[in-house]
Amino acid sequence: DTAVSQTPKYLVTQMGNDKSIKCEQNLGHDTMYWYKQDSKKFLKIMFSYNNKELIINETVPNRFSPKSPDKAHLNLHINSLELGDSAVYFCASSQEARSYGYTFGSGTRLTVV
Amino acid sequence: LAKTTQPISMDSYEGQEVNITCSHNNIATNDYITWYQQFPSQGPRFIIQGYKTKVTNEVASLFIPADRKSSTLSLPRVSLSDTAVYYCLVGDGNTGGFKTIFGAGTRLFVKA
Numbered sequence: 001d002t003a004v005s006q007t008p009k010y011l012v013t014q015m016g017n018d019k020s021i022k023c024e025q026n027l028g029h030d031t032m033y034w035y036k037q038d039s040k041k042f043l044k045i046m047f048s049y050n051n052k053e054l055i056i057n058e059t060v061p062n063r064f065s066p067k068s069p070d071k072a073h074l075n076l077h078i079n080s081l082e083l084g085d086s087a088v089y090f091c092a093s094s095q096e097a098r099s100y101g102y103t104f105g106s107g108t109r110l111t112v113v
Numbered sequence: 114l115a116k117t118t119q120p121i122s123m124d125s126y127e128g129q130e131v132n133i134t135c136s137h138n139n140i141a142t143n144d145y146i147t148w149y150q151q152f153p154s155q156g157p158r159f160i161i162q163g164y165k166t167k168v169t170n171e172v173a174s175l176f177i178p179a180d181r182k183s184s185t186l187s188l189p190r191v192s193l194s195d196t197a198v199y200y201c202l203v204g205d206g207n208t209g210g211f212k213t214i215f216g217a218g219t220r221l222f223v224k225a
Contacts, residue, residue, distance in 0.1 A: 004156075035215075041198065043157070043215035090156050100147040100202060104156025 003027050006091045006105040013081055014113055021076045021108045023091030031055075031097045032074035034066060035090040037107070043090070049074055050097045081112045116140075117201045117216035124222045131188045133219050135201030138182050144204040146177060146184045151198045151218070160199075161186070188221075196223045 004025045013019055025032060033056075034046040048056035049068040063079040074091060091105040118136040125131045137146065145164050149157035161168055163175040163184070174187040188195055198218040 040217075042217060043200065045215075092156070100145050100162060100204060101159055102149075102157070104158070107154070107156055 002105075003103050004091055004093055004105040006089075006108050008108060009106065010109050010111075012111045012113065015081055015083060017081050018077070018079045019081060019110070020078070021089055021091075021110075023074045023076070023105060025072055025091075025093040025103070027093055027095075027103060029093035029095050029103070030071060031094045032068065032071070033092040033094075033102070034074065034076050035092060035104075037088045037090060039087070047074075047076075048097070055097060078110075081110075083112050086110055086112045116203055119199075119201055119216055119219045121217065122220040122222065124224065125191055126224050127192055128190050131191050131195075131221060131223075133186045133188075133199055133201075133221070134183055135186070135216070136183050137201070137203045140181050140203050146175065146181075147202040148173070148175065148184075148186045149200045149202065149215075151200065157200060157215075191221075191223045193223050193225060196221060 006023045011019060031050045033048045035043050036046055037043045046058055046060050047066040051071050052068045065077045066074060068074045088107045088109050090107045092102040094102050116137060116139060145162055147162040148160045150160050151157040161170055161173050161175045163177055165177050168175045176185040198220050200215050200218045202215055
């Protein structure tokens with residue numbers, strides 16, 4: 001069983017489209033995250049949810065909207081995709097918000113053409 | 114704003130011990146230091162975490178001096194499969210530790 005699973009693994013889409021990435025964790029963790037890794041390999045946090053409540057919302061365009069229907073799921077919806085959104089998006093979870101023991105998913109490589 | 118500083122890359126040979134140092138001058142009192150390993154096309158994987166002095170597990174050791182302004186990840190007898198990017202993290206005390214910041218990481222190349 002995969003601890004943190006993301007779908008899809010690859011996503012190629014045209015500019016202006018709307019797309020979603022799904023994430024699920026079966027670890028029973030309370031906190032989930034979305035990270036973005038750009039071409040230079042910098043890993044930057046975008047959002048964090050703790051028990052379905054948004055606790056971190058970094059400087060991210062409004063086109064990005066996370067949704068957490070329950071504490072095991074954290075989805076990322078992106079509107080009006082732009083070329084600069086191309087990156088690898090990682091979902092992660094941790095037992096609690098102050099825990100630094102993250103479990104990451106395998107990533108979703110988004111390519112906007 | 115990056116809170117950690119690591120060498121961009123390091124080279125080593127199989128069987129050698131590798132030490133990667135991370136500087137974190139602004140570490141907060143409650144912050145822990147955590148190291149992750151990332152292989153291409155995979156998410157980062159937790160290696161080790163510590164607060165002070167020395168921590169050892171089956172994979173690595175983590176050395177933290179008394180002032181905690183730096184830490185050193187030690188990988189004993191590396192193999193080719195240890196070629197990866199290694200990230201040092203410290204908690205961001207400004208947001209109650211909820212947010213951790215990944216630095217640029219250190220690319221380790223292990224040669225035969």
